[in-house]
Every structure is written in C-alpha cells, then in structure tokens.
Amino acid sequence: MCGIVGAVAQRNIVSVLIEGLRRLEYRGYDSCGVAVLAGGEPKRARSVARVADLDEQVRETRLEGVTGIAHTRWATHGAPVTDNAHPIFSRNELAIVHNGIIENYETLRDMLRGKGYEFISQTDTEVIAHLIQSLYSGDLFAAVREATGHLHGAYAIAVLHKSQPDTVVGARQGSPLVVGLGEGENFLASDALALAGSTDRFMFLEEGDVCELTLEKVRVFDRDGKPAARDVRQVAAYGGAVELGPYRHFMQKEIFEQPRAISDTIPQSDVFDASLFGETAPKAFAEIDSLLILACGTSYYSGLTAKYWLESIAKIPTQVEIASEYRYRDSVPNPKSLVVVISQSGETADTIAALKHAQSLGHKHTLSVCNVATSAMVRMTELSFLTHAGREIGVASTKAFTTQLVALFVLAATLGKMRGNISAKQEADYIRQLRHLPAALNSVLALEPQIIAWSEEFSRKENALFLGRGLHYPIALEGALKLKEISYIHAEAYPAGELKHGPLALVTEAMPVVTVAPNDALLEKLKSNIQEVRARGGQLYVFADADTKIVNDEGLHVIRMPEHYGLLSPILHVVPLQLLAYHTACSRGTDVDKPRNLAKSVTVE
Numbered sequence: 001m002c003g004i005v006g007a008v009a010q011r012n013i014v015s016v017l018i019e020g021l022r023r024l025e026y027r028g029y030d031s032c033g034v035a036v037l038a039g040g041e042p043k044r045a046r047s048v049a050r051v052a053d054l055d056e057q058v059r060e061t062r063l064e065g066v067t068g069i070a071h072t073r074w075a076t077h078g079a080p081v082t083d084n085a086h087p088i089f090s091r092n093e094l095a096i097v098h099n100g101i102i103e104n105y106e107t108l109r110d111m112l113r114g115k116g117y118e119f120i121s122q123t124d125t126e127v128i129a130h131l132i133q134s135l136y137s138g139d140l141f142a143a144v145r146e147a148t149g150h151l152h153g154a155y156a157i158a159v160l161h162k163s164q165p166d167t168v169v170g171a172r173q174g175s176p177l178v179v180g181l182g183e184g185e186n187f188l189a190s191d192a193l194a195l196a197g198s199t200d201r202f203m204f205l206e207e208g209d210v211c212e213l214t215l216e217k218v219r220v221f222d223r224d225g226k227p228a229a230r231d232v233r234q235v236a237a238y239g240g241a242v243e244l245g246p247y248r249h250f251m252q253k254e255i256f257e258q259p260r261a262i263s264d265t266i267p268q269s270d271v272f273d274a275s276l277f278g279e280t281a282p283k284a285f286a287e288i289d290s291l292l293i294l295a296c297g298t299s300y301y302s303g304l305t306a307k308y309w310l311e312s313i314a315k316i317p318t319q320v321e322i323a324s325e326y327r328y329r330d331s332v333p334n335p336k337s338l339v340v341v342i343s344q345s346g347e348t349a350d351t352i353a354a355l356k357h358a359q360s361l362g363h364k365h366t367l368s369v370c371n372v373a374t375s376a377m378v379r380m381t382e383l384s385f386l387t388h389a390g391r392e393i394g395v396a397s398t399k400a401f402t403t404q405l406v407a408l409f410v411l412a413a414t415l416g417k418m419r420g421n422i423s424a425k426q427e428a429d430y431i432r433q434l435r436h437l438p439a440a441l442n443s444v445l446a447l448e449p450q451i452i453a454w455s456e457e458f459s460r461k462e463n464a465l466f467l468g469r470g471l472h473y474p475i476a477l478e479g480a481l482k483l484k485e486i487s488y489i490h491a492e493a494y495p496a497g498e499l500k501h502g503p504l505a506l507v508t509e510a511m512p513v514v515t516v517a518p519n520d521a522l523l524e525k526l527k528s529n530i531q532e533v534r535a536r537g538g539q540l541y542v543f544a545d546a547d548t549k550i551v552n553d554e555g556l557h558v559i560r561m562p563e564h565y566g567l568l569s570p571i572l573h574v575v576p577l578q579l580l581a582y583h584t585a586c587s588r589g590t591d592v593d594k595p596r597n598l599a600k601s602v603t604v605e
C-alpha cells in the first residue's frame with residue numbers, strides 16, 4: 001500500500017529516496033514518484049510502472065537535490081495515472097506525498113476552488129497540497145499544523161516548499177510515520193524499513209504529531225500544538241534486502257520457512273507462563289472473564305481457530321470479529337474482556353481503528369499478537385506476544401498465519417493453566433507437541449510434488465469449494481482465501497455440515513471440492529459429507545490424516561497427511577492448502593507475490 005520516504009541532507013538524496021521506495025515495493029502499489037528541490041524549484045519524476053522505471057527516469061533527467069520526498073501510491077481516489085501519482089504540487093511551490101484518505105476532501109476542494117486553486121488530479125491529496133499552500137506565509141511547519149486542524153480522515157504526509165529549501169515537514173493521524181535521525185541529515189518514512197542503510201535511530205511519531213526536519217534538528221508538536229519529546233529507539237533489525245535464494249517466489253520461500261519460523265516463535269520455557277505476554281499479564285489475565293479478538297483477513301482466520309482452542313482448553317468465552325465490522329456496529333462492551341488484536345504488520349488501519357474503538361468503550365486490557373515489534377499495534381496495547389516469522393514479503397500471508405496460530409495456542413494453554421483447566425501432564429504434552437511441530441511440518445512440506453500434480457488440474461478451473469469442520473473450518477476459509485487471492489479462481493469455504501443447506505447446488509463434475517479431513521471427533525460426520533458430494537458427481541480433493549482410512553476412489557483424490565496431530569492439527573493442515581494455491585497460481589502465470597489490486601499492508605480504511 002502507499003509508502004512515504006523523505007529526506008533533508010547535504011548530499012544528493014535521490015538515490016536514498018529511490019532505495020527507500022524499493023524497500024517498500026513489496027507492500028503493493030500502482031504508481032510512484034519523487035520530488036526534490038532543484039535550483040530553488042520543486043522538480044519531480046513520476047511513473048505508473050515500477051520503481052525501477054522511476055529510477056531510470058531520474059537518471060536520464062539527472063534529477064538531483066538535497067531535500068526531497070518520494071511515494072508509492074495504491075490508488076484510492078482517482079485511477080493509477082501519472083496525474084494522480086504523488087508527489088502532488090500546489091502552484092509549483094509546494095510538493096506533498098500522502099498516505100491515507102481525507103474524508104472531507106469535497107468540502108475542502110470547493111472552498112479552495114473558491115479561492116482560485118485549480119485541481120489537476122482526482123486525488124484527495126491535492127486538497128491537502130492547496131490547503132497548506134493557502135495557509136503558507138513563510139513558515140511551512142505552522143501552515144501544516146494549521147492545515148491538519150481542517151482534515152478529517154487518516155493521513156501521513158511529507159511536505160516541502162520552495163521557500164524553505166532545507167526543510168521537510170511531516171504529520172500523521174491514523175497512518176504511521178517515523179523520523180530517522182542521521183548526522184547532519186534527517187529522514188522521514190511511513191516504515192522504518194524504508195530507511196535501512198541510512199540510519200538505525202528512529203522516533204515513532206504519535207497520533208496527531210506534526211514534525212519539522214532540518215539538517216541539524218527535528219521538532220515535534222503533539223495534537224494539542226505543544227512541543228513533544230518522542231523517544232529515540234535504536235532499531236538494528238532492519239537489515240538488508242531479503243534474498244529469494246533457490247525459490248521462484250517469496251511466497252514459496254515463506255511457506256518453506258515455516259518450520260524455522262514456528263520454532264523461533266515457540267517460547268523457550270518448559271511451562272506456560274502469563275509473563276510471556278508482558279510484565280502485567282499475570283494480573284491482567286487474572287482479571288478477565290472473556291476474550292474479544294479483532295483482526296482482518298488471514299489474521300481473522302487465525303482468531304477463528306483460536307476461539308476453538310480458547311473455549312476448549314481455557315474454557316473462556318471468546319468472540320471473534322472482523323475489525324472493519326466491529327468498529328462501526330453498536331456492541332455491548334465488557335470491561336473484563338481481554339481485547340486481542342492479531343496482525344502480521346501491526347499497521348492494518350481497520351484493526352488499529354477497532355482497537356481504538358474497543359479502548360474508547362472502556363476495555364481495559366489489550367493484547368497484540370504481531371510480527372513487527374515496532375508497529376503501531378504493539379505500541380498501543382498493554383500486552384504483546386511477538387511472532388517470529390521474519391519479514392513476510394508475499395502479499396499472501398503464510399508463515400505469519402502459522403506463527404500466529406502458535407502464539408494463540410500458547411495463549412489458550414496459558415489461560416487454561418491459570419484457570420485450572422489443564423493438568424501438569426497436559427501442559428507437558430502440549431509443550432512436547434509444540435516442540436515437535438517443525439519436524440511434523442517438514443513431513444507435510446514433502447508432499448509438494450503430489451500437490452503440484454493436483455494444481456495442474458486446478459489451474460483449469462474457475463471455481464472451487466473448500467470444506468472443513470470444527471477447528472478446521474477456519475483452515476478451509478484460509479485455503480479458499482489463498483486460492484482466490486493469488487490464482488484469481490473463485491473459491492468459497494463452508495463448514496461441511498452446511499453443504500446440504502445450499503452450496504450443494506453448485507456441485508457438478510466441474511466443481512473441485514477441497515476437503516480438510518483430520519482424524520478428529522467429526523471424522524465420521526465429514527465422511528458422510530464427502531459421500532453427499534460424490535453422489536452428485538463432484539470431484540473431491542481430500543487432505544486426509546493417515547489414520548482416517550479415506551482412500552483414492554472414483555471422484556475421490558486423496559493426499560495422505562501424517563498421523564493426526566491433535567489440537568495443533570490446523571497448523572499442519574493449512575500448509576498443503578498454501579502449496580495448492582501457490583502452484584495453481586504458478587500454472588496460471590499470475591504475479592504470485594504481488595497479486596492484482598492487493599497490497600501487503602492495508603493502511604487505509
């Protein structure tokens with residue numbers, strides 16, 4: 001999704017800005033651009049192709065400057081065409097880049113048109129550009145502070161003005177922005193990752209902050225217009241670019257990294273201890289009587305899986321909600337409910353807004369399960385549990401999902417223990433099973449050649465159904481999401497018992513029905529559902545645990561999974577579904593790591 005980089009330096013800064021955009025590319029974008037102050041004027045280059053194309057343009061035109069801003073845009077207002085690409089100018093004096101959405105842009109546009117401002121783009125960003133320009137009287141910092149008072153919605157912006165050649169001003173509300181501190185130079189970015197190689201010292205701006213960067217100084221004012229001190233944090237983890245190695249795509253690499261990612265996420269300790277979730281977790285966990293899980297997409301499905309664990313292991317009532325729905329509906333808050341936000345990026349706008357909403361309703365204890373230690377969500381919650389998936393580049397989430405499941409299982413077992421629902425023997429068994437997971441996953445990954453054979457057939461389909469029951473229904477949902485996201489095949493998932501209540505009407509010989517078949521308490525019920533599909537000529541593709549006795553037959557294609565893995569089985573069963581989606585997408589020749597219309601980190605509502 002949209003990305004920002006900005007810099008004030010004493011050297012030509014264009015290559016730093018372009019490199020920053022490259023580091024943000026994996027998030028998804030459809031145009032990009034850079035502007036610098038050159039010879040006292042703002043000059044820019046923009047492209048509706050890739051950052052590499054922008055790089056060529058700036059080399060050819062010899063675009064150079066010591067103060068600059070740059071952007072990758074994921075279109076919201078206005079098509080991905082050059083006129084809408086950022087930086088956006090106002091009267092050739094001011095340049096701006098913007099992440100987020102301005103909700104009152106129409107009112108502001110009318111007001112600014114009345115003042116003689118001409119609009120060239122269809123973007124809401126141009127409104128901010130002209131608004132700041134209209135308020136400018138020699139002090140860009142002051143003009144931005146005043147302008148932000150008129151903006152409704154979410155934004156992170158970086159602005160420069162021809163009359164202040166050594167200054168970049170930034171502001172944030174609802175979208176992340178971070179200041180990078182250098183020696184005699186300073187930087188701004190929507191993600192610290194963009195500045196790897198330039199600095200490892202960062203100030204994470206807070207909601208409502210406005211900052212001014214000059215060569216030697218960074219000033220921050222808070223939402224009340226008062227000078228604010230923000231902690232400087234050393235973030236060394238933002239190393240170099242992630243290599244693809246022997247893999248064809250990052251998604252494939254990330255699927256195969258799961259044994260390592262899971263082993264890094266499993267706590268070292270031989271016991272489940274609340275302090276794994278933060279210093280105050282023992283007290284907080286003792287005070288709660290239920291859980292409210294908020295998340296989006298794949299992270300939502302990990303929450304749905306966790307509900308089964310939390311209610312069966314910890315016997316604690318658990319509600320799971322799609323963040324973008326929860327934030328806008330009337331709900332009955334329970335201050336004794338622990339709010340859990342789950343997110344790979346920790347920056348998903350809908351989840352952040354849902355968390356804020358829950359906090360505003362009086363929810364006291366909050367926990368984030370997240371893959372990015374410095375993310376907004378981790379900073380906003382009282383408690384946190386970090387997944388150690390490592391950087392996930394592919395838009396389709398894989399290792400982030402399975403590591404979230406590990407984290408949530410540890411949460412269920414910890415609460416179960418605190419509430420006296422698991423014995424010492426059970427605790428030791430869970431720990432042993434967790435530790436054996438990486439090896440079990442390796443045996444599932446070894447099924448890849450069989451899955452490739454199936455994917456050839458899937459690549460010729462336009463629809464698919466996914467079935468699961470109980471704990472594995474969210475896994476069916478996740479399998480369907482993976483397939484549609486990267487192969488563009490329409491896929492739906494159902495709890496297998498729901499089939500006869502409607503979706504069975506879709507079953508013909510042309511409809512592949514992917515079934516997740518663990519050897520659990522619902523196996524016999526699932527076998528009946530399988531027969532319902534076979535009786536209608538449907539083609540079943542079943543991932544069956546070795547001990548299920550489901551075997552190949554007419555209309556019944558089976559890939560044998562390892563022995564049943566008890567409550568942790570969803571973590572194994574999702575992996576062949578990831579591989580099926582991946583290889584089907586490869587056969588169809590789609591852009592696996594950057595599927596159309598999607599972004600890695602969804603920082604707008």
Ligand code: M6R
Nearest residue numbers: 297298299343344345348396397
């Ligand atoms: O970073 P988050 O986990 O908060 O992201 C939530 C969703 O946008 C994300 O899981 C999305 O559904 C993935 N592309 C799915 O593969």
